[in-house]
Amino acid sequence: MEEPAHSHSPAGRPDPAGWELWRLPARAVALVLAVEAGAIASVMTHLATPDGATFTGEALALAAFLTLLSVVHTELATGIERIRRRAAETSYFDLSSVWTFAAALLLPPALAAAVIAVVYLHLWRRVWRPAKVSLHRHVYTTATVVLAAGAAHAAVEQAGGLPATPDDVAGVAGIALAVLLYVVVNTLLVAAVIALTSEWPGLRALVGRLDDNALEVATLCMGGLAAVAIGSTPWLVALVLPPILVLHRAVLVRHLEEAASTDSKTGLLNSAAWQAEAARALRRAQRARGTAAVLILDLDHFKLVNDAHGHLAGDDVLAAVARELREGVRDGDLVGRFGGEEFVVLLADLPPGALGRAEVRSVAERLRRLVAELDVPVCTPDGNLTIAGLSVSVGGASVPADGATLDQVLKVADANLYAAKRGGRNLVRIAGPVQIPAPRTAAG
Structure with missing residues (x-):
């Protein structure tokens, strides 16, 4: 099922044994094959019904019309979508669902499945394959x-079809239920295979961000409106194209902004983005008379990892440490890569006074232990190895106890970090306000 990248039979034909699919965990492969078999069985079941394999000329023309609109849409947005595919590291939502959802509402399930197959075949050739x-x-x-389209069709069918009159409340409710079922079925099936492919990746990786899901719902609503419009004035549906293309560009801009603020090796905020976000968070804390803290973490003797195993292995270590740091703090805390082997964490909404400082120390110790217990499998020129025995030194400072601005707090945290380094490494230093020496003048 997967197009092999390098594996071929002696005759030069693709070797199925080299398909990337088989490199997934067995449970994920089983789910993939079960879902694909279920989709085929669903189509075959509908074709087996008395009217399932007999389509009117009107239905065939409508299927061709929706397919044409999708092809035009994809061709107009091809350049945008290729960039978006490469830029989007997280969950991806496909705006072509405006046409597949309209097909689900207007066509018999088997014919809608045929439209979906053609739409996605064209997407594969023009967008997915070039984006690797x-x-x-x-x-x-x-x-x-x-x-998902089959579930949406069933919902509208149970409601008596698409709204035929302005007061057809049941028809409108049917479309709303169809939107819900389409999103739920599609999201759950995608989330399930992600969950089975790796360890718990986090809720966002499974179901996408709130605005991603809102975009998908909005696209499906446009598909529902397009389906209703086709029932009265078919060519009016072409007016869906301009807003969909504008949505493409708006989402692309957001993805490019995210890519520009993300460290490519760790997936964390880069230094500039972290400082901007942290400064805003500290200003909010100060307006609310709250407490926050900054931790700076530095991997001890990281150069030895690069020297012994190569920079690619070092990148794997950085990515593994980044994952531990993200999992070791709350969702509202900010984690970033400060540069090289340094990481930064902003802890927001802390208790005031001694309780807050105790919580900062507790979090810092937890992160230090997580790194110390980390085993990182890496591929090196010498074969597959596991890097263990990592450690991190941590310095911390609080707002407002140790400074009023982000720059002041970072200087205090950095001084505490170097105190931990001088103390023997693999230590946490959050002792209290640290005196920062004044810059020496030319005369001094």
Whole structure:
């Protein structure tokens, strides 16, 4: 199912044994195959019904019309979508659902599945494959959309079809339920395979961000409006294209902004983005007369890892440490890469006084232990190895106890970090306000 990158049979044909799909965990492979088999079985079941394999000329023309609109949409947005595919590291939502959802509402399930297959085949050739997206992901996504479309069609059918009159409340409710089912079925199936592919990746990686889901719901609502418009004035549906293309550009800008603020090796905020976010968070804390803290963490003797195992292994270590830091703090805390082997954490909404300082120390010690217990599997020129025995030194400072601005607090935290380094490394130093020496003048 997956297009192999390097594995071929002696005759030069792709070797199925080299498909990327088989490198997934067995439980994930089982789910992928079960969902794809379910989508095929769903289509075959509908084709087996008395009217399931007989389509009117009107239905065929409508299917061709929706497919044409999707092709035009994809061609107009191809450049944007290729960039978006490369820029989006997180959950990706496909704006072509405006056409697949309209097909689900207007066409018999088997014919809607055919439209979906053609739409996604064209997307694969024009967007997914050039963006280096795995073929097995594309096929699985197509299968989930077929099943989601089937659920949406059933909801509208149970409501008596699309709204025919302005007071058809049942028809409107049917479309709303269809939107909900389409999103839920598609999201759950995608989330399930992500969850089975790796250790718990976090809720955002499973179901996407709130604004991603809002975008998908908005796109489906446009698909519902397009389906209703086709029932009265078919060519009016072409007016859906301009707003969809504007949405493409708006989402692309957001993804590019995220890429510009993200450290490529760790997925954390980069230094500039972290400082901007942290400064805003500290200003909010000061307006609310709250307490916050900054931790600076530095990997001890990290140069030895690069020297012994290479920089690619070092990058794997940085990524593994970043994951531990993210998992070791609350969702509202900010974690960033400060540069080299240094990381920074902003702890917001802390208790005032001694309780807050105790919590800062507790979090810092937890992060230090997480790094110390970390085993990082890496691939090196000498083979697959596991890097262990890592340690991190931590310096911390609080607002307002140790400074009123981010720059002041960072200087105090940095001084405490070097106190931990001088004390023997693999230590936490959050002793209290640290005296920062004044810059020496030329005369001094």
